[in-house]
Amino acid sequence: MAKRFGFRKLKKTAFIIATTAFSLISFFNLSSQNEPEVQDEEVSFCLSCHGEETYEISDTVTGEYAKLKMFKELQIDLLKFRQSTHGEFKCTDCHSADFEEFPHPLSAKAEASYLCLDCHGDDEAYASFHFETIEEEYLKSVHATEEGDDFSCWNCHNPHAYKLSDKTPGQLGNRIAENNSVCLDCHGNVNSYYSLIGREKTDLIKSHDWLPNQPLHFSRVRCIDCHAATHDSILVAHMVLPAEDAVKNCVECHSTNSILWGSLYKHQAMTTRNELGFYNGMITNEAYIIGANRNYYLNVISIVIFILVIIGIAIHATLRYIYRHKRNAK
Amino acid sequence: MPNKRIYLYPVWIRLWHTINAILMVLLILSGLSMQYSNPDYPLIRFDLAVKMHNISGILLTVFFLYFLLAIIFNWAGKYYRMPLKEFGDHIFKQVKYYTVGIFRGDKPPFPVNEQRKFNPIQLLSYNAIQFLAIPLVIITGWALLFPETIVLDFFGYSGILLTSLLHVSMGFIISIFLIIHLYFITVGHSVTANLKSIVTGYHEVEEEDTLAARTPESNTTLDKNNKTHTKNPKT
Numbered sequence A: 001m002a003k004r005f006g007f008r009k010l011k012k013t014a015f016i017i018a019t020t021a022f023s024l025i026s027f028f029n030l031s032s033q034n035e036p037e038v039q040d041e042e043v044s045f046c047l048s049c050h051g052e053e054t055y056e057i058s059d060t061v062t063g064e065y066a067k068l069k070m071f072k073e074l075q076i077d078l079l080k081f082r083q084s085t086h087g088e089f090k091c092t093d094c095h096s097a098d099f100e101e102f103p104h105p106l107s108a109k110a111e112a113s114y115l116c117l118d119c120h121g122d123d124e125a126y127a128s129f130h131f132e133t134i135e136e137e138y139l140k141s142v143h144a145t146e147e148g149d150d151f152s153c154w155n156c157h158n159p160h161a162y163k164l165s166d167k168t169p170g171q172l173g174n175r176i177a178e179n180n181s182v183c184l185d186c187h188g189n190v191n192s193y194y195s196l197i198g199r200e201k202t203d204l205i206k207s208h209d210w211l212p213n214q215p216l217h218f219s220r221v222r223c224i225d226c227h228a229a230t231h232d233s234i235l236v237a238h239m240v241l242p243a244e245d246a247v248k249n250c251v252e253c254h255s256t257n258s259i260l261w262g263s264l265y266k267h268q269a270m271t272t273r274n275e276l277g278f279y280n281g282m283i284t285n286e287a288y289i290i291g292a293n294r295n296y297y298l299n300v301i302s303i304v305i306f307i308l309v310i311i312g313i314a315i316h317a318t319l320r321y322i323y324r325h326k327r328n329a330k
Numbered sequence B: 001m002p003n004k005r006i007y008l009y010p011v012w013i014r015l016w017h018t019i020n021a022i023l024m025v026l027l028i029l030s031g032l033s034m035q036y037s038n039p040d041y042p043l044i045r046f047d048l049a050v051k052m053h054n055i056s057g058i059l060l061t062v063f064f065l066y067f068l069l070a071i072i073f074n075w076a077g078k079y080y081r082m083p084l085k086e087f088g089d090h091i092f093k094q095v096k097y098y099t100v101g102i103f104r105g106d107k108p109p110f111p112v113n114e115q116r117k118f119n120p121i122q123l124l125s126y127n128a129i130q131f132l133a134i135p136l137v138i139i140t141g142w143a144l145l146f147p148e149t150i151v152l153d154f155f156g157y158s159g160i161l162l163t164s165l166l167h168v169s170m171g172f173i174i175s176i177f178l179i180i181h182l183y184f185i186t187v188g189h190s191v192t193a194n195l196k197s198i199v200t201g202y203h204e205v206e207e208e209d210t211l212a213a214r215t216p217e218s219n220t221t222l223d224k225n226n227k228t229h230t231k232n233p234k235t
Ligand code: HEM
Pocket: B008, B009, B013, B017, B020, B021, B022, B024, B025, B076, B117, B122, B126, B129, B130, B174, B178, B181, B182, B185, B194, B195, B196, B197, B198
């Protein structure tokens, strides 16, 4: 982990940023030893600018003062950051310590950011996530092949908000919404898409209008369930395929051996078993997919009723036939 | 032997009934294809089944509303009225007829006449289907067509699951009704007598069962809207 720096508590509005690297260095020397406190201090130091709509700078020498706009893309929500998977971190665990200077020096900006694998690669503690396999899969995805270095894990895993999704039952709807918002933040947002490839974004609603009840599908299945190739050892598929390879055949989901058991419902499928007598019973409380969910008992009952009705009719018809002949014979 | 024809199924009912029957068969076939969808043995390809089911369902609704309005503003409503007090007794008599009397060649306890188109079992089942099962299947069907109107989470259960369960159960009940209905068509004066009635509109009855035979003057007591057409094929 990166070396920790400390800061003196500084009131936001009265915060004076030295215009020279020299004067900032002197701040560092006043660092305190209390670690969690310190970490909070560093975060609030960065967020005194990056957590606000505006920030102020002034020159200690000339006394000149300016209030400037902090652009949306550079703003960070403290609450979301704290709740995120890496929310315990301080900013300089991932960013160069040179960012403590302002204006941020080029050396800080030029430094390549860590990738997931830099920290998680070959780490026993995260073996269950199979980071290496995810990376292999990602490298085969359209995003990696089409966009190359312009695209990385961070484009989908917002470094300041990414949260491991809640897999507890009852959270299915939220999990899908969060997951899809990752894709929609880019594919549904002209600004972020355009800035990446500089050409016109297609209309997702239009390109998915072949899907009946398109809004329901988008709120009940994930984009990746149709767009990514699954891999047995990883929970969330990462190999996003070109659009022409996406699932378009309804019965791939709407049948008892639905592909969704291996993707969207994989976690539930692995942790719960067929207890309720439902085919694919683990998710039937939270979702219903015609053709895929069948209640075993209802199936049996309806077949039994059907057969009884047919037998009853057959007996009645035969008796009618026999008795009529008897009567006619008389 | 039947010796009189009464006009029981006016054109509007026959029109409704024919369209309804065709739509129901389409709905059942496409519904079964979706419910038991199997990529290897598709009865009807899934996406086609969805389209077929949606279109038939919408048409069915339109024709059902037409039926309802006709029942309310036309003379046919009276045939659907159930005599609440003695109804249990009537049902019992009719069940006894279907399970015993019919084989012995007994006369039906509730023969068709101008006042009574349906026997008690028909009355009960037509009412249950027309005013319970079909409305429920239509309401749940429209809800599934516009799923954003359904609460997605109903005390931890998918609202769509519950709506769908009701829809499919009613569909099943209607299918069972259809099978029994088809069988009972053959239980007339002759095996094809009832089928002929719903095609031509005329039902063959025995003179002494008809209203005219028992109370000759009652025909005149029916008001203008309640006019029934009687016609004797032999004259
Ligand atoms: C699920 C679909 C069906 C429903 C809901 C249904 C319903 C009904 C109803 C409500 C009546 C009484 C009409 C009246 O007010 O006069 C009736 C009569 C009749 N239906 Fe159907 N029907 C269906 C399908 C069929 C089919 C497929 C056939 C045969 C091809 C058929 C043959 C007849 C006949 C022959 C009658 C006249 C006999 C009688 O009054 O019982 N029906 N049906």
